Amino acid sequence: MSNTKTIIGESLPNIPWQDKPVGCTDVVWRYSKNPVISRHASPTADSIYNSAVVPFKDGFAGVFRCDNRARNMTLRRGFSKDGIKFEIDDEPIKFICDDPEIGNFIEGYDPRVIKIGERYYINWCNTYHGYTIALGYTDDFETFYQLENITLPFNRNGVLFPRKIAGKFAMYSRPSDSGHTPFGDIFYSESNDLEYWGKHRFVMGAKKNGMVNWEMTKIGAGPVPIETTEGWLIIYHGVITTCNGFTYSMGAAIVDIDKPWIVKYRAKTHLLTPEEIYELTGNTPNVVFPCAALTDADTGKIAIYYGAADTSTGLAFSQVDELIEYIKMNSEL
């Protein structure tokens, strides 16, 4: 693929990549050797999934959801040279935090890592009298700091935008409840200082019209929004409820570059849905849960990491122009 310049961002010539298989008409396709991270990549792990990868130095770093064999959810650090083979720590990340009231949390899960300037911010879902959106950062993937929680409980699937918008930090999140929530929409919030948040705006919700069912129950933000010439490219997950529970699929939308609560296009179809055995079976059957995306501005390549069946981590690919074109052509707000 030639230089597209649609993605507004950095070059990433070493992005993990595999060309689309011949004959495939999908805009998102799987890596042929999935899962890239198996459930036992760390010897004490029960499962490794819903994980966040970013470019770091001449390779990649990441924060990984790693459930141990007590099924306790932990955040682990990992490194990779090629974005495919990962070394993952056997111990959870220890965050430095001034205030033990929030620093002593029991569980953290579903991390996102967002580079803003030269700092790597981390959002995750943690426990503070219910699940809420936590915020931390690291400058070197050696020392990690935890800041104030961004919201009151109950909230999940928070992810910062990769730059300030109109001078403010911006975030998506999904207000929630205390259980396996059967509802959920994406909201926007902003902040001057990453500590005090406001101007909450509804962005988009589960589809209740009876026409778009794959995301009828709830939706939640996935990877860090990708800045493009067409607006922010949002890759997210949507959930349908069958008589046998939830199925999580991947979808995408494009929102306004300056007012990210305004949805310009939203694909009415899923882009990746559980079909492979490692997505259909595992700790939670039928889950495709995107959490991170790498992009190469020179070529428009996108590599998406996603949790598979709450058990292992898969990798999928897309090409930005083709993906945006698809979203526009199949859009239904």
Place this chain on the structure above:
Amino acid sequence: MSNTKTIIGESLPNIPWQDKPVGCTDVVWRYSKNPVISRHASPTADSIYNSAVVPFKDGFAGVFRCDNRARNMTLRRGFSKDGIKFEIDDEPIKFICDDPEIGNFIEGYDPRVIKIGERYYINWCNTYHGYTIALGYTDDFETFYQLENITLPFNRNGVLFPRKIAGKFAMYSRPSDSGHTPFGDIFYSESNDLEYWGKHRFVMGAKKNGMVNWEMTKIGAGPVPIETTEGWLIIYHGVITTCNGFTYSMGAAIVDIDKPWIVKYRAKTHLLTPEEIYELTGNTPNVVFPCAALTDADTGKIAIYYGAADTSTGLAFSQVDELIEYIKMNSEL
């Protein structure tokens, strides 16, 4: 198998068929190359299942439940030369309907096609302020017409009988509610004109006796009833609830030829239950859902199409005499 003359109907020498595997003691057995219709047989499909096939001209035609990638349920037309390899339309069937109040329905699913005289009637479950039983017809599989809905909401799994009984059109259906209904019995209704329906009769219900558990939660009619010298042969689905949701299996019964609300025999066992990976995993794990049956009166062969895991379409076979004998020997009303 020689000419049995048990089935009262037409010859179908080109019925799709595969002999029972050596050593198999089951009365219903799977086609070895299942699924016959994969989830991607149409390029925009998420899944193709719960589909209705009938002999047409020198081959076969059908109406197929095809969920698109929005998981919107649509009805599609398809043709096949051999009943195994199908060409399926990429667009939903458009029904001609005088009254937009009912003609503009959002979703149609789980079709049955019933030939009465020279006309092909179609029942399906559609949305009209809740799910109800819709009725349409075609004479040529080119032009389709929609008539009045047969029942008020909430109802599902409606299927006409293939001829009038005592001068009236006859139908089975399964009164329901607005969700993933945890109950459901089969009822009979009849009509002079296909528009006004009455004389509703209870036929048979889920088994609550603690002895026959595979159909403890609910049951629903499947393929068009098969006329035989022993009565109408009814192939249906039954549902058991485990701690992980519903499992759908196939069962069978024989009802009175003139009063189809009187059950004469009913097998207390399932005849086909999810065992293969394409039945155990998919959009809804653990589903075997029969929707159509082809029969050859000369040989007694029966070919049953069934939805597998709400994802693809499987084919199974039986022989009428053996099947009826089994039902009688294992009957419990």
Place this chain on the structure above:
Amino acid sequence: MSNTKTIIGESLPNIPWQDKPVGCTDVVWRYSKNPVISRHASPTADSIYNSAVVPFKDGFAGVFRCDNRARNMTLRRGFSKDGIKFEIDDEPIKFICDDPEIGNFIEGYDPRVIKIGERYYINWCNTYHGYTIALGYTDDFETFYQLENITLPFNRNGVLFPRKIAGKFAMYSRPSDSGHTPFGDIFYSESNDLEYWGKHRFVMGAKKNGMVNWEMTKIGAGPVPIETTEGWLIIYHGVITTCNGFTYSMGAAIVDIDKPWIVKYRAKTHLLTPEEIYELTGNTPNVVFPCAALTDADTGKIAIYYGAADTSTGLAFSQVDELIEYIKMNSEL
């Protein structure tokens, strides 16, 4: 109140009546000596409510829901000279029915009595593998006959119109489920012969807009529709769910005289809601459930019988012109 001629119907000079209290601004007001029928009006009764009264000879007759002390729901006949003091049978009505399949029902409740021509039809909710709409009639309140059930289960709150519309019998009903249904809308159906029903149309539903909450959970038809020069006057019940269960109130609408599925006006407020101790406490706290209405075409007087707390029967009054004016002025479809 002078002769209004708004009601299209018969004179009823002996209609029970009490003028509106001075200072009262409501359009529906209670009888000051409510309840008119106490829970022990029959010696073996636990409660008497949700009952249907019609003019008969020089007084009144009725069919009453009478729960006995086993809380078994029965239908009882009663007579009254003045519409206020009733003599109620100690034994249930025995319906003559050709077909024991439907005639041997266990429970019947919530009756409506509709005079069409010289015949008194009775709708009630009875048990036939679930609750459904039953139909019977009497010519003399001595002998009662039962006809075919009108619908499949599950359905409740069925009531016929008091004359044919465009040559067909017409009915409202409320499709339901098998429990204490948390949803429910009013539908229209019609029939040539009172046995076969079709052309089902949605009429109006529970209000889900967040603005009209007293009927947010479900609604159901109440007394026989009242024909007026403005259209059919529909008195119905609506239900709100609080953290302590359901509250039933009385509302009203006006529908098209020829197409009764078209709502012309619908008051967005309740007209009578539980406020008196006999409505707030009893077998089911917080229930006002209108079931019958007497009208005098000469004066426009309306007398409404309603169940109070599933325990006793209350009486309320309205004046047709004032009521219609109120509905129009407070209408929200």
Place this chain on the structure above:
Amino acid sequence: MSNTKTIIGESLPNIPWQDKPVGCTDVVWRYSKNPVISRHASPTADSIYNSAVVPFKDGFAGVFRCDNRARNMTLRRGFSKDGIKFEIDDEPIKFICDDPEIGNFIEGYDPRVIKIGERYYINWCNTYHGYTIALGYTDDFETFYQLENITLPFNRNGVLFPRKIAGKFAMYSRPSDSGHTPFGDIFYSESNDLEYWGKHRFVMGAKKNGMVNWEMTKIGAGPVPIETTEGWLIIYHGVITTCNGFTYSMGAAIVDIDKPWIVKYRAKTHLLTPEEIYELTGNTPNVVFPCAALTDADTGKIAIYYGAADTSTGLAFSQVDELIEYIKMNSEL
């Protein structure tokens, strides 16, 4: 009662008051002519309750929850000379708001009015894709302004503190879900500008220890915190779940004056629980819901307004020294 100087606040010589009945040993006692505001104090009201009263000029003003006869929840303004007899507007308050996205809310309920400096702030629960905490203000009870919502949905029972704490606005709220929430704890949040909020802290929760059951299900802040020499006096509601739903009672606690998320004392008993017929019956049986408190710093008198059965408004009294002594003596954190 003599001058106690325990309350840090203003004099209110005209506080509504009634001495404790002879022989009464309770620390909170009812006004003998309750309810002070009946459900029909406004002609179009269904009910008036959960209302907020403050001293204003030489009398009192307030914002009242007034459900109209559609059971639509509205906020109404009212005035009173003596705090007992109120004139309540027939129309909802119209808030001026720059941004229709939040200004066009459907329902507002359960208001609190908080005087900070010379301005009267109003918190209420409103609808913005779910219930959330709204904020408005007025300087004169003539013109009302609405500001940004304080939190994302889902949240209820928000109430500001009556002055800044350590230079920041402070608030209690109760994170919630989208239904009749069966859980709920009180949290603290703070802000520099009333628009952006953070530093969220858990304050106290429902009691799950099996010993203090009246508040086992959920709790929520009530009137504006009362500043005293012992700390902030918090009057709140607690909920127990019986087989027939929720019962709301009144409780009290004392929290740290500078760090209001630190609870110093908390009475383990309720102080007022539904016993009177206007508390036991009504729109929601068994509700005592305190929403506002007047105090006289000279005498230590406290007058508490509380919603009764979601129907009318009651008034109760206490004396600050006796109340604080009781909380301390019966404290269990």
Place this chain on the structure above:
Amino acid sequence: MSNTKTIIGESLPNIPWQDKPVGCTDVVWRYSKNPVISRHASPTADSIYNSAVVPFKDGFAGVFRCDNRARNMTLRRGFSKDGIKFEIDDEPIKFICDDPEIGNFIEGYDPRVIKIGERYYINWCNTYHGYTIALGYTDDFETFYQLENITLPFNRNGVLFPRKIAGKFAMYSRPSDSGHTPFGDIFYSESNDLEYWGKHRFVMGAKKNGMVNWEMTKIGAGPVPIETTEGWLIIYHGVITTCNGFTYSMGAAIVDIDKPWIVKYRAKTHLLTPEEIYELTGNTPNVVFPCAALTDADTGKIAIYYGAADTSTGLAFSQVDELIEYIKMNSEL
């Protein structure tokens, strides 16, 4: 009433009593000055109900369920001279128990007191990792001892028989679950030593036949079985579920004198159901819950104590011959 000799037991000439009101046709009638024990009979009580009274010395003693103002359930001792006016302790009973594993229970409720020989045994429902049947005794109502719990959790409404049957102690109980259980039948168990229990037998269950609805949800044993010449007279409670929760009524049955798991007669109607305001409203509306019965063998008088609305204690009367005759005449097993 003359000497009937139907009751096999002791004389109790000072039994509290009030003759049946003139015109009353019920077999159980209320004391005209109910409630005999008000919710505030002890100054720190929230409510006093579901209580057990026995003859003691020249008056009466009892163990009372007394919820304090934290709604914590406690057992309190009380004495009465006439069975109508009671002195109730302000502190819970302290049981002496060798094993703190069971002796340190958090809550005890719904006691029954059973005199076997000269010892007074007490059954109650207590907390031991769930609710279970506790057992204690006293010889003098001064010192109380606790023995081993009779059953594993979850169980409620246990009551011993007043003498050994075929040489073994005998008990009724109601297996349950961990919440507001929506099911429940009465079972029989026996023991040689009051510590090890076995030979469990089903006695009778909730009525699911659709004809006897007042006890459709669950039933549970009430007062100590009364020995008569006709068998054991069992007074119990039954529960119906309405859309607004549970309603508890009183019923009665007669079981075999030697095999108390064999039901001989069972009245299909309730004998006392919530009708009075102190039964219809209170902590739990609509509860009549019998817990104790006094009998006079000389006259056949029965005095029944019952909890009213989980708030106060009522007293009702019956005459043994009339009651037994009624049960026989209205029996349905």
Place this chain on the structure above:
Amino acid sequence: MSNTKTIIGESLPNIPWQDKPVGCTDVVWRYSKNPVISRHASPTADSIYNSAVVPFKDGFAGVFRCDNRARNMTLRRGFSKDGIKFEIDDEPIKFICDDPEIGNFIEGYDPRVIKIGERYYINWCNTYHGYTIALGYTDDFETFYQLENITLPFNRNGVLFPRKIAGKFAMYSRPSDSGHTPFGDIFYSESNDLEYWGKHRFVMGAKKNGMVNWEMTKIGAGPVPIETTEGWLIIYHGVITTCNGFTYSMGAAIVDIDKPWIVKYRAKTHLLTPEEIYELTGNTPNVVFPCAALTDADTGKIAIYYGAADTSTGLAFSQVDELIEYIKMNSEL
């Protein structure tokens, strides 16, 4: 592995065995040719799982849960020479029982076989007005006798200890309710005679601390406790609830040899969790359910039989010293 003498029991040189795979670091590992008993090992079976195997003569005998094709749960006898290949009866075991009240049960499932002295006792879960713990025995696997049920309903997962403790028979069980119970802890009970049971003690419960999630919902005893020099080794199952239902895993603990209600060590991780396709898919996806264990005291070998996905039977191995060491090192009570 050399002679460890940690297990206090008999030699079993022919224990089925397979050494741990090279590189495997788990303390429990699967047999490479699982499942050892397929769902169709008996021609009329739907599934065979949750089964109990003991040494018998020169081979092995067992009682197997075999659901037939009606999904009716039955107990079947089986024999094996090597513990891997089994011959299973086609008909259920017929128990001789003096009392048809308990002997005529509808379903029996999840058996355990316990050798005490020379007698083989069988616990299972059977239906007696709800599920309860049944008890039977055989001396020769030819004739089977049924004794009194051990507990009232509702109870499951009962298993006797293999010898008396302090002179009494001892048992673990899991009090339950009437559905797919979402809670459950292990309790201890004891008896002099196997008929009357008492001295009930709590042993250990589901983990609610948020740190050990794999057993957060419920736990239940598995194979017969294994006597060791360190205490009783308890292998049990634990359940986690995901949005798609329950997942069953295997865990282990060590309890006091004389007071088996005192837990000394309890591994906080699962030891075997669904990972293989025959565990992840089947009648109930995601189930590993241990029911029996063979031990060889000479070598410390343990062979564990476990149900896989409620469909087939798997075999896993462990070595006692390594297992005990692991439990101690990873213990959290």
